[in-house]
Amino acid sequence: MEDNSGWSRRGFLGMGVGVLGAAGLAACGGSSESPSRVQPEVPQELIDAAAAMKGSSMGMLSQKLYSTAANEALDSSIKKFADTTGTKIEDSLVQADAGDVVAKIDAEVKGGVARDLAFMTDSRFVAQFQALGDLEDVTDVVKALTAKYGEPCAEAKNFCVFDGKWFAIPYHFIGIGSFLRKDWMQDKGISPKDIYSWEELRDLCLEISDPAKRRFGWGMTVNRSGDGNGMIEALINAYGGSIAANDGRKVTFNSPETVQAVTFLGDIYTNPKYKPMLPPGIASWTDTSNNENWLAGILGYTRNQFSVYADSRTKKNPVHANTHVFSDCIGPATDNPLLLGQSQGFVVFKGAKNPALAKLLAQYLVSAPALLGVAKEAPGLVMPAWEKVWDADPFFTSGDPAFPMLRRITELKLPLNTKNGLAFPQKASAGQQAVGSAYVLTDMMQQVVQGTAPAQAVTAAHAKMVQIFNQQGLPQ
Numbered sequence: 001m002e003d004n005s006g007w008s009r010r011g012f013l014g015m016g017v018g019v020l021g022a023a024g025l026a027a028c029g030g031s032s033e034s035p036s037r038v039q040p041e042v043p044q045e046l047i048d049a050a051a052a053m054k055g056s057s058m059g060m061l062s063q064k065l066y067s068t069a070a071n072e073a074l075d076s077s078i079k080k081f082a083d084t085t086g087t088k089i090e091d092s093l094v095q096a097d098a099g100d101v102v103a104k105i106d107a108e109v110k111g112g113v114a115r116d117l118a119f120m121t122d123s124r125f126v127a128q129f130q131a132l133g134d135l136e137d138v139t140d141v142v143k144a145l146t147a148k149y150g151e152p153c154a155e156a157k158n159f160c161v162f163d164g165k166w167f168a169i170p171y172h173f174i175g176i177g178s179f180l181r182k183d184w185m186q187d188k189g190i191s192p193k194d195i196y197s198w199e200e201l202r203d204l205c206l207e208i209s210d211p212a213k214r215r216f217g218w219g220m221t222v223n224r225s226g227d228g229n230g231m232i233e234a235l236i237n238a239y240g241g242s243i244a245a246n247d248g249r250k251v252t253f254n255s256p257e258t259v260q261a262v263t264f265l266g267d268i269y270t271n272p273k274y275k276p277m278l279p280p281g282i283a284s285w286t287d288t289s290n291n292e293n294w295l296a297g298i299l300g301y302t303r304n305q306f307s308v309y310a311d312s313r314t315k316k317n318p319v320h321a322n323t324h325v326f327s328d329c330i331g332p333a334t335d336n337p338l339l340l341g342q343s344q345g346f347v348v349f350k351g352a353k354n355p356a357l358a359k360l361l362a363q364y365l366v367s368a369p370a371l372l373g374v375a376k377e378a379p380g381l382v383m384p385a386w387e388k389v390w391d392a393d394p395f396f397t398s399g400d401p402a403f404p405m406l407r408r409i410t411e412l413k414l415p416l417n418t419k420n421g422l423a424f425p426q427k428a429s430a431g432q433q434a435v436g437s438a439y440v441l442t443d444m445m446q447q448v449v450q451g452t453a454p455a456q457a458v459t460a461a462h463a464k465m466v467q468i469f470n471q472q473g474l475p476q
Contacts, residue, residue, distance in 0.1 A: 039368040040077045042084040046360050050085040057088035060117035060361070061105075063344060065378055066291065066307035069314065073373035074365075081364050087357060096121065097226050097287050101127040101129050102437060105349075109134040114349040117358035119171045122159035123425070124226075124343040124433055125167045127248075129347060131430035131472060136348040141168040141359050145366065150387030153410035155340040158425040169362050171250035172371060175306035175406045176230075176341050177380075182324035184208040184215060184300050189279040192324040195337060199234055201301065201329050202268060208300045209277040217277035218268060219299030221285035222445035228285075231303050232441040236261040237338050238331030240420040243465060248429030249474050255463035257333065257420065259455050266448035283449070295319060301461030302330070305342075306380030309402065313379055325402045327409070330470045332416040340416070340425055341409045343385045368392035380406060387411075429467035440464050 014019070060078070065071050075091065083088045092115070094101060102125060109132075110116040120126060129135050142160075146152070152170040162167035178201075182192050188208055196204070205217030220231050236242065241258030244251055268274050269283075273409045279293060295312055297319050302308065312320035328337035346362040348355050364370050368389050375382045379400050384390045390397060390407055397403065415423035426432070435441070444461040448454055466476045 016267045020341050040080050040373060042081055042364055043367065046081075046364055047084060048355065050360050051131075053357045053360075054086035054460050056354055056357060057090065058117065058352075058361070060089060060091045060358070061094045061118035062091055063119055063121065064373075065098050065308060065381065066288075066305075067314065067378045067381070070310075070378035070382060073377050076373060077365060077370040078361070081361055081370075085357075085360075089361065090115075094118070096124070101125075102132075102434075104135055105129070106132050109349050109351060112351050114351060116352035116354050117346060117348055119344040119346050120168075121174065121342050122156055122168055122170075123340075123342050123428075124436060125431045126159055126345055126347065126426040126433075127162075128437070128472075130162050134347075134350055136350060136352065136355060137165050137167060138169050138346070138348055138359065138362075139166045141169050141363060142253060145169070145363060145386065149366070149389055152344055152387075153341070153343050153385045154412050154414050155410075156343045156345065156385060158346050158414065159343075159428045162428070168347050169359075169366070171344040171346050171362070171366055172222070172374070173383040173385045173406065174342040174344060174412050175309075175380040175383055175402070175409075176304070177306060177309070177405075178303045178326050178328055178401070179294065179301065179309065179317075180204075180324040180326070181208065181300045181322055184217075185324070192326075194326050195379040195454060196326070196329050198238060198264065198329045198331055202274070206274060206277045207457045212274050214298045214299055215300060216279035217300035218274070218282075218295075219279065219290050219294060219302035221282050221289065222265070222269065222442055222449065223283060223285050224439045224442045225285065225287040225289075226436075227287055227290055228442045228445075229436050229439065231438075232265065232445055234303075234338065235265055235326060235331065236441075237418070237422065238329060238334045238423065239264075240331070240333030240418050240422065240424050242426065243435055244426065244469075246421075246423045246426045248427035248432060248458055249469075251431070251462060251465045251469055251476055253465055254458050259458050261306045262444070262448060262454040262458055263330070265445065266454055306402070306406075307378065308320065310378045310381045311414045313400070314377060325405065327405065333420050333422070335419075336416070338416050338418075338424050339407070339409060340412065340414070358441075368396075372396075379403075381388050382408075383410070385410070396451050412415060429474070430472040431465075431474045434468050434472050435465050439466060440468070 153173050156170040209217040239257045239261035291308045293299050294302045294308045328339040348358050444457045447457040
């Protein structure tokens with residue numbers, strides 16, 4: 001198919017046989033900030049396993065990272081594997097927030113023209129592809145990796161497993177966090193904390209705002225965006241509401257808890273009291289807007305994948321030194337944050353022309369030698385998904401003050417429970433993931449901002465969710 005704005009072709013990354021990599025999965029040594037010093041050697045066991053595939057080719061889709069240098073570091077690892085094994089690997093970038101990514105890839109699978117391998121965010125996409133019948137069982141690979149690297153990150157066991165079988169191979173953990181400007185807080189005599197309630201955070205954001213100095217405390221939009229979706233759902237969960245029941249099958253969105261949360265959030269964008277903490281144009285922000293405004297130094301708070309943190313560090317932006325990182329906020333139904341993080345998972349599509357090579361490439365890319373260069377260009381955003389990979393290089397354990405917090409999230413004892421009986425993560429659900437892709441939550445909040453009563457907006461969103469669940473084969 002033709003490439004478009006959601007896809008970009010990166011060409012064949014391997015041409016013929018390169019220099020054989022050294023055996024073993026040991027770290028590449030040191031914790032240099034330059035990925036050019038990292039030699040992502042291919043383990044001898046994978047070289048041997050790929051011997052029969054010499055001269056063959058495969059296609060891959062990579063979910064686009066915010067850091068261009070991180071995308072280039074991944075290319076370098078893929079090229080190393082292709083050169084070493086004498087294979088050809090065509091890698092294309094996919095923008096996951098293009099909106100139609102699931103439908104587009106499903107059409108390719110059904111048409112017999114899908115790539116062999118892709119990595120996608122497990123909590124957002126894997127259940128949808130699995131429900132469509134697009135994925136191969138990869139339990140054999142996960143068992144082999146578990147024997148070598150120990151346990152994968154906790155949340156992946158929920159979002160990648162269906163009926164006891166793995167349909168995605170955990171690749172790398174995605175750090176998600178909340179970020180405050182600690183220098184702005186210090187100017188107001190406010191000491192940073194590890195946990196805030198959403199109400200505390202709102203009031204703090206207002207207190208540290210000063211439009212005359214281009215300081216706007218609240219850096220989250222409710223316009224259509226992945227970040228907007230994530231923030232809205234996290235807040236609703238903290239209040240004791242959820243899209244669906246714990247089994248992921250029945251829509252339970254319309255509840256007093258949800259209405260309370262939506263009322264609280266809507267007030268931030270409609271009450272004149274909070275106007276000083278809202279940056280200009282926030283109503284029309286897209287997915288990269290909070291990143292750009294945070295890095296420009298005009299936001300006091302944002303909630304994001306660690307892309308903003310990574311970018312400020314790698315580009316030596318002064319915002320980095322003034323960033324206070326905390327996990328997330330609590331609400332009336334929670335005593336501790338419900339933050340689970342996410343991970344990218346490798347999926348092998350049905351009808352793949354070279355599934356054996358795809359599985360070997362996935363096993364290589366999760367290893368410390370291949371992951372390290374990407375992680376150094378996206379620190380905190382790209383972290384190990386496997387227990388022993390964390391310990392394979394000092395960069396992963398001590399390369400940044402935020403890394404220990406991220407590792408603790410990967411090893412959480414799950415589920416995390418609310419006071420009213422919700423358990424997170426809930427069972428992976430194609431319905432819930434499709435609701436996210438359809439931006440039902442952000443559209444609901446846009447209605448509230450435009451004057452619709454919260455209870456009415458919640459009722460309408462619930463009806464839309466019921467329709468989507470029915471379409472996904474989950475009758476309500």
